[in-house]
Amino acid sequence: MAGTIDPDAGISAAGEPITEAEALQRLRQSEDQSQQYYAAWWLGRNRSRHPEALPLLLATLRQRRPRDPGAGVEENAIARNAARALGKLGDAGAIPELLAALDDEDDGLREAAARSLGELQATEAVAVLLRRLASGPAGAGAPRLDSPRLQEPCEAMLEALGAIGIAEPGVITLIEPFTAHDRPLIRSAACRALLQLSGEARWAEPLMQLLDHPQLQVRRAALMDLGAVGWRPALEPICHTLAENSLKLIALRGLVEQGAHHDATIQAGAVLSAMDSLL
Amino acid sequence: MRSVEIDPIGERIEAVRQAASAQTLLAATAVLATSDHGNGVNNEAIACLVEVLGFNNPGAAVAAVDGLIALGPEAVEPILESLDPRNYGARAWAVRALAGIGDVRGLDLLEEALASDIGPSVRRAAARGLGQLRLAGLPREQRHPIAARCLEALLAGCGDGEWVVRYAVVVGLEALAPELQPEQPGAPPRGLAQLRSALERLSTDPAEDASVVNLRAALALQRLAPLSAAEGAHG
Numbered sequence: 001m002a003g004t005i006d007p008d009a010g011i012s013a014a015g016e017p018i019t020e021a022e023a024l025q026r027l028r029q030s031e032d033q034s035q036q037y038y039a040a041w042w043l044g045r046n047r048s049r050h051p052e053a054l055p056l057l058l059a060t061l062r063q064r065r066p067r068d069p070g071a072g073v074e075e076n077a078i079a080r081n082a083a084r085a086l087g088k089l090g091d092a093g094a095i096p097e098l099l100a101a102l103d104d105e106d107d108g109l110r111e112a113a114a115r116s117l118g119e120l121q122a123t124e125a126v127a128v129l130l131r132r133l134a135s136g137p138a139g140a141g142a143p144r145l146d147s148p149r150l151q152e153p154c155e156a157m158l159e160a161l162g163a164i165g166i167a168e169p170g171v172i173t174l175i176e177p178f179t180a181h182d183r184p185l186i187r188s189a190a191c192r193a194l195l196q197l198s199g200e201a202r203w204a205e206p207l208m209q210l211l212d213h214p215q216l217q218v219r220r221a222a223l224m225d226l227g228a229v230g231w232r233p234a235l236e237p238i239c240h241t242l243a244e245n246s247l248k249l250i251a252l253r254g255l256v257e258q259g260a261h262h263d264a265t266i267q268a269g270a271v272l273s274a275m276d277s278l279l
Numbered sequence: 280m281r282s283v284e285i286d287p288i289g290e291r292i293e294a295v296r297q298a299a300s301a302q303t304l305l306a307a308t309a310v311l312a313t314s315d316h317g318n319g320v321n322n323e324a325i326a327c328l329v330e331v332l333g334f335n336n337p338g339a340a341v342a343a344v345d346g347l348i349a350l351g352p353e354a355v356e357p358i359l360e361s362l363d364p365r366n367y368g369a370r371a372w373a374v375r376a377l378a379g380i381g382d383v384r385g386l387d388l389l390e391e392a393l394a395s396d397i398g399p400s401v402r403r404a405a406a407r408g409l410g411q412l413r414l415a416g417l418p419r420e421q422r423h424p425i426a427a428r429c430l431e432a433l434l435a436g437c438g439d440g441e442w443v444v445r446y447a448v449v450v451g452l453e454a455l456a457p458e459l460q461p462e463q464p465g466a467p468p469r470g471l472a473q474l475r476s477a478l479e480r481l482s483t484d485p486a487e488d489a490s491v492v493n494l495r496a497a498l499a500l501q502r503l504a505p506l507s508a509a510e511g512a513h514g
Binding site: 047244245246249250253256257268269272275276279 | 337399400403404406407442443446447450488489490491494495498
């Protein structure tokens with residue numbers, strides 16, 4: 001679901017408007033980490049094309065340190081923000097460092113790196129993602145003892161495999177068991193990836209059922225996933241989902257922009273008029 | 280012996296006021312919001328729905344907004360009077376309600392919301408609202424200045440940082456266009472050309488990262504082609 005519910009995101013969104021030059025300057029210094037944190041977010045948000053943006057963000061990504069659970073400050077928050085921004089710059093030069101971050105011990109950083117590699121459609125990442133997920137729902141997908149998270153950030157990794165788009169049998173077979181995971185968000189991510197890779201309607205059915213899930217968080221994820229695939233047959237179910245119009249609009253934007261290759265029977269015009277009525 | 284008069288609206292207002300949980304508040308608000316008010320609009324019902332906007336319960340607020348929109352112009356003054364600068368949430372819902380009602384008394388608030396509200400969903404609602412103010416009943420000399428203010432606000436909104444707001448601006452511009460037609464052939468242009476060129480920019484802007492905005496602007500231009508041609512010929 002493309003990181004829409006990101007606990008770190010709100011902090012930066014509250015910042016003051018700044019210029020690109022100022023963002024670069026804030027990233028260059030290292031005394032005030034909250035400034036670095038905001039600057040990294042800013043450069044990604046604005047998809048900076050400045051030649052210094054890539055090297056500075058890579059340096060920020062390298063700034064990570066071994067995690068110290070006793071320390072009050074989460075040092076890696078800045079590295080994670082840099083990883084997220086690198087996905088948005090669209091520069092393949094970020095791929096080697098992001099690949100290395102996929103093996104970092106901080107699962108939050110692995111998550112950010114996986115999403116960015118997906119955004120960059122980095123085919124190089126497929127082998128590492130398959131390796132990290134190889135133990136399946138009972139291994140990579142098992143809950144951790146120390147937190148509500150799973151052993152691997154499965155949702156981000158599955159979504160990355162779908163976004164990268166290598167539809168080889170090995171990839172499909174690895175993803176399939178995750179469609180039976182205990183957690184609906186993981187099932188949703190797995191179905192999304194399989195639908196993207198195979199275009200087979202059987203993977204859309206479970207996603208459309210999740211639009212009726214009792215938990216709002218799950219309904220939101222299914223909306224984002226159907227939107228990311230651009231599955232136009234989901235137009236009506238999306239419109240009737242109990243969730244914020246903002247999220248339905250994002251999903252429908254996906255149906256317009258990504259959907260032409262899935263089902264020509266529902267035209268973009270029908271999606272646009274549904275969007276108009278949700279404003 | 281007279282039978283006891285039952286006042287269903289009164290009971291429903293009471294149910295909203297007594298609601299002890301988020302779920303019961305949502306349910307009671309939805310019932311009140313969809314009530315048939317019969318011959319007269321119940322001011323207490325309006326006041327109650329307006330109050331719900333400030334409760335920080337999004338589900339109930341959505342239901343209350345729908346109810347207020349259905350009540351229409353009668354609800355405008357109570358909404359405007361209730362505006363509290365310290366309650367951002369309530370204000371955002373009020374913008375949505377006023378955008379839906381389309382009464383010109385909401386114009387100031389809609390302009391301000393599109394220009395400077397921090398919430399994209401509020402700016403989105405304001406943009407839609409600025410395109411659909413109900414001007415038909417107003418005296419002629421008032422209609423055009425109001426439409427011109429709506430146009431100006433929407434043109435400024437074309438540069439909004441959020442795609443969904445730009446999308447709503449396109450929809451707003453399309454809806455506003457008929458108001459900007461010259462009154463008769465040969466009359467001075469009233470901004471239709473400006474509106475059209477804004478849509479043209481949005482339909483082709485290479486910097487637009489949401490192609491859905493390009494597409495929607497192109498659709499608006501296509502639908503407005505007859506109007507635009509008329510002004511082009513005479514203005």
